[in-house]
Amino acid sequence: MADIDDFNPKRYGLGSGFNAAYGLNENYGESFLGNDYRIPAGQFGFPSDPRLANQLQAVSQKISTGTKTIEVSGVSLGGRGPMGLMDKIPKQQFKEIERLRKLTGVDLTFHGPLVEATGFQGQGWTESNRIEAEKQMISAIDRSHELDPRGNLVVTFHSSNGLPEPEKKIINEKGEEEISSFLVVDEYKGQFGNIAPKISHFFGEEKKDPKTYLEKENKNNWLEQLDSINFNIRRGIEQLELIKKSDEGKNLLDLYGKLGTDEGKKIMEVLKQEGIETSTINNTMNGITFSDLNFRRAYQQFQEIYNNAFDAAQRGGAKEDLEKLNRFREEIAPKLKYIEDPTKIDALADELQKGIQVLKDINAPRLLRPLREWAVDKASTTFANVALDAYKKYKGSAPIISIENPPVGMGLARAEDLRDIVDNARAKFVREASEKLGMSKSEAKDRAEKLIGVTWDVGHINMLRGHGYGEKDIVEQTKKIAPYVKHVHLSDNFGLEHTELPMGMGNVPTKKMLDLISQYNKQVKKIVETGDWFEPFKTTPFRETLSAFGSSVYGGEAPYWNQTAGLTGQYSAGQGAINPPIHHSLYGSGFSNLPVELGGQMAGRSRVSGAPIE
Numbered sequence: 001m002a003d004i005d006d007f008n009p010k011r012y013g014l015g016s017g018f019n020a021a022y023g024l025n026e027n028y029g030e031s032f033l034g035n036d037y038r039i040p041a042g043q044f045g046f047p048s049d050p051r052l053a054n055q056l057q058a059v060s061q062k063i064s065t066g067t068k069t070i071e072v073s074g075v076s077l078g079g080r081g082p083m084g085l086m087d088k089i090p091k092q093q094f095k096e097i098e099r100l101r102k103l104t105g106v107d108l109t110f111h112g113p114l115v116e117a118t119g120f121q122g123q124g125w126t127e128s129n130r131i132e133a134e135k136q137m138i139s140a141i142d143r144s145h146e147l148d149p150r151g152n153l154v155v156t157f158h159s160s161n162g163l164p165e166p167e168k169k170i171i172n173e174k175g176e177e178e179i180s181s182f183l184v185v186d187e188y189k190g191q192f193g194n195i196a197p198k199i200s201h202f203f204g205e206e207k208k209d210p211k212t213y214l215e216k217e218n219k220n221n222w223l224e225q226l227d228s229i230n231f232n233i234r235r236g237i238e239q240l241e242l243i244k245k246s247d248e249g250k251n252l253l254d255l256y257g258k259l260g261t262d263e264g265k266k267i268m269e270v271l272k273q274e275g276i277e278t279s280t281i282n283n284t285m286n287g288i289t290f291s292d293l294n295f296r297r298a299y300q301q302f303q304e305i306y307n308n309a310f311d312a313a314q315r316g317g318a319k320e321d322l323e324k325l326n327r328f329r330e331e332i333a334p335k336l337k338y339i340e341d342p343t344k345i346d347a348l349a350d351e352l353q354k355g356i357q358v359l360k361d362i363n364a365p366r367l368l369r370p371l372r373e374w375a376v377d378k379a380s381t382t383f384a385n386v387a388l389d390a391y392k393k394y395k396g397s398a399p400i401i402s403i404e405n406p407p408v409g410m411g412l413a414r415a416e417d418l419r420d421i422v423d424n425a426r427a428k429f430v431r432e433a434s435e436k437l438g439m440s441k442s443e444a445k446d447r448a449e450k451l452i453g454v455t456w457d458v459g460h461i462n463m464l465r466g467h468g469y470g471e472k473d474i475v476e477q478t479k480k481i482a483p484y485v486k487h488v489h490l491s492d493n494f495g496l497e498h499t500e501l502p503m504g505m506g507n508v509p510t511k512k513m514l515d516l517i518s519q520y521n522k523q524v525k526k527i528v529e530t531g532d533w534f535e536p537f538k539t540t541p542f543r544e545t546l547s548a549f550g551s552s553v554y555g556g557e558a559p560y561w562n563q564t565a566g567l568t569g570q571y572s573a574g575q576g577a578i579n580p581p582i583h584h585s586l587y588g589s590g591f592s593n594l595p596v597e598l599g600g601q602m603a604g605r606s607r608v609s610g611a612p613i614e
Contacts, residue, residue, distance in 0.1 A: 037511060038550040038560060044490075045069025045527045046540050047111060053088035056096050059108075063100070065542045069107040071156075071527045072097060072147060074140055075114055086113045086140060094146035101147070109154040109487065109525060110144040110399075112137065114161040118378040120411075121162070124190035130378055137386045141399055145390075153399040154487050154525070156455040159379060159418055163411030164192075166372035167210075171468035179210050183371035184217070188308050192371065214368060222364040226356055229301045233352050236294035239287050240346070252284045256292075256345075288345075295348050302355055312365030321362040328358040375412055380424035387425065387451045388432050401425075402487045404455035407498045408463035415461070415480035418454050422484050425452050453486035456517065459529070462508045465495025471509045478513040485517050488526045490545075500531040502541040504548040 046065065048058035050073040062070045074086045101108050115137055119130025137157060144155050167182045181196040195210075195217060243249035248271070271281060306325070313321040332351050383401055390398040403421060406413050412421065426448035433444035461477050492506035493499040503510055517524060533541045546561040553559050 038552065039514075039526070041546050041551040041561075042068045043523070043526055044542075044545055044549070044551075045071055045107070045109065045525055046542065047071040047527055047529055048073045050075040050085065050111075053085060054093070055089050056093045056100070059097050059100060062540065063104055063106055065540045067106070067540070067542055069109065069525050069527070071109045071111050072144070074110060074112050074144065086143070089143075091143065091146075094143055098147050098149070107525065108147045109527065110140075110147060110156070112140040112144070112155050112157045114158055115140075116160060116162045117157065117382040118160065118163055118375050118411075119382075120160075120375070124192070125185070125187075126190055130382060134382045134385050137382065138389050141386060141390050141401075142393070145394060145397070145399055148397075150397050152397065152450070154402050154455075155399045156402045156404050156487060156489075157383070158404050158406045159413070159421055160375070160406055160411035163375055164371075165409055165411055165413070166370065166375060169467065182210050184214065184368040185371050185374045186368055187374060188304075188311075188367065193368070210370070214370060215364075218366055218368050219364040221368060225301070225305050226359055229298045229305070229352070230356055232294045232298035232301070233349060233356070236291035236298070236345075237349055239291040239294075240349070243284055243287055243291075248280065249284055252281060253288060256285060256288045292345050295345055295352065298352055299348060302352055302359075305359065306355070308367055309359060309362065309365045312367060313362070316366060318363060318365075321365075324358060324362055328355060372412075372417070376417065376420045376424060379412065380421045380428060383421065383452060384425040384428035384432065387429055387448070391433070391447060391451060392437070398451055400450070400486055401452050402455040403453070404489065405457055405460050405481075407460045408467065413460065414464075415477040418481055419484060422452055422454060454481055454484040455487040455489060456481055456485045456513075457489040457491070457529075458508050458510060458513050459489070459491035459493050459500060459506075460498070462493055462495045462506070463498065465507070471507075471512075475509055475512045475516070478516050482516040483520050485521055485524060488514075488517065488524055489529050490526050491529045500529050500533070502528070502530050502533050502544045502548065 044067065046062050046067050046069075048055055048062055048070060052058045052073075055072055059070055059072060074089070097108070100106075113136065115133045117130075117133055117137075119125055119127065119133050121129055140157075141155060144153060147153055164183060168180045169177055170180050172178045181194055183192055183194055185192050195213060240253075243253060252271070268281070272278070306329075310322070310325050312318075313325065332355060383403060387398075387401045390401070403418055403425075405415070405418055408414070412418070426445070429448040429452065430441055430444040433439045433447065434441050437444075439447070456478065458478075462474055464474055464477070490503055490510070491500040492503050492508045492510075493501060494506045499506070514526075528541070528545050530541050533544075543561065548562070550560045550562045553561055
């Protein structure tokens with residue numbers, strides 16, 4: 001065992017004065033990112049407190065830490081709805097924050113409210129919900145533009161907020177990625193469902209891939225809907241056939257369409273004179289009504305699924321099916337012209353039966369869509385419309401719509417999800433800008449690429465570890481999204497919980513991820529989100545962040561924060577002895593004749609005259 005006198009604090013990662021606080025190890029920056037990997041302090045920023053409606057005060061507090069970039073928060077924590085905090089911030093504050101920006105020289109970004117871009121809500125989906133989400137984002141863009149009216153302010157929105165994870169992916173025992181279950185959406189009903197592919201032991205089949213399984217589900221679902229319509233038709237027909245077996249029934253069937261009319265009253269009197277009892281008439285009429293209601297219910301169902309099938313065939317480009325549907329519509333439309341005529345219930349039943357055969361002959365439409373495909377489509381529409389609205393209003397100073405990956409486990413949280421959203425949003429922006437604004441496609445494409453991109457949260461994607469993925473997979477995710485990244489959120493965790501620790505406290509592969517991003521955007525701003533540090537310690541981990549990334553203290557070469565932080569123990573020990581141990585008089589100091597009460601070393605002298613005191 002080493003002698004206690006040989007103890008060297010640096011050997012154990014402790015700075016002078018045995019100050020072992022996080023980041024104070026003189027070699028900390030080297031061990032975290034490597035000795036030659038250093039990021040300037042100016043590339044880091046910190047968010048304002050998302051709990052405060054007084055964002056002017058929150059921004060001022062961050063400026064006092066020395067940070068050069070601040071992300072103003074419009075995130076609603078504890079407020080009602082996604083705009084809870086946003087709507088509590090007085091509009092004048094955005095202008096005042098902009099003045100503060102110009103006064104201090106800091107850069108600003110903005111984190112928009114957490115809005116579900118698809119319009120999905122817990123009870124389902126409607127297009128009106130999506131439009132509402134779009135309007136909320138536009139409102140946030142308009143207000144945030146005040147923060148930097150002449151520049152392209154980066155505004156971050158989450159790709160989803162409340163949408164469930166569309167596909168449950170895991171790493172199986174073979175080390176392969178596998179979809180264990182996935183969600184589907186019936187867009188026409190706004191309903192969602194879960195599908196877990198299963199093995200068919202009866203046919204000796206292996207588990208089908210999701211695409212094949214969904215095709216089977218769509219076919220079964222289509223047949224069930226046709227069967228439901230056919231069931232109502234058959235019930236009506238069976239009842240009518242019973243009634244037609246008697247002459248009285250035939251007469252009453254003719255009467256059904258004339259009830260309440262003068263002609264109908266005359267027929268009723270004739271029937272009574274012929275000895276037909278009132279109870280028989282009433283029972284027969286109830287039976288006819290039963291048939292009529294079944295036919296009309298089937299007719300309503302038929303219209304609904306015909307429309308759905310037509311939309312699905314158009315969306316999927318099924319020309320042959322569209323031809324069949326169009327031909328049937330042209331044939332049946334004239335015959336259904338008088339469908340409300342109660343005397344035509346027989347004709348209605350015949351045409352519905354023909355319609356069932358037509359729908360049975362077409363390919364089963366994709367009424368159930370994979371939730372991921374649907375969500376990418378809806379979210380990209382929202383982001384494209386928001387970006388287009390911003391460009392219309394602000395032209396060259398339009399804010400940048402930067403789409404952030406939420407924590408893994410939420411909807412649209414992976415690199416391929418964000419990539420597809422951005423690609424689709426840009427394509428929709430180009431189409432709309434070309435058609436409605438008269439822009440050339442090349443110009444519209446340049447605008448779209450500038451105004452729609454990604455905020456990559458390295459801590460959020462690290463939560464893939466909780467699904468069996470490793471560091472290699474997380475780095476690969478970053479590689480996929482790197483060309484789209486316009487903004488970065490930094491935090492650390494261990495991949496299991498959504499903690500937000502300063503970098504270097506968990507296992508996020510920061511250096512590898514930032515290396516990939518820097519290949520496309522070397523000046524990307526990095527916002528340090530460390531809510532789980534701020535809560536217990538009540539301080540912004542600015543110093544710890546600069547130490548972790550080995551930033552230069554003076555903006556150039558050495559010393560670096562990771563080197564100087566180890567000396568903090570000496571600095572915090574106080575100023576030391578102000579007066580030297582040798583009498584000031586030996587050096588001719590002006591303080592040499594001061595008494596000790598006033599900081600001098602002349603004991604026993606009068607404060608007034610300086611004369612010795614006996």
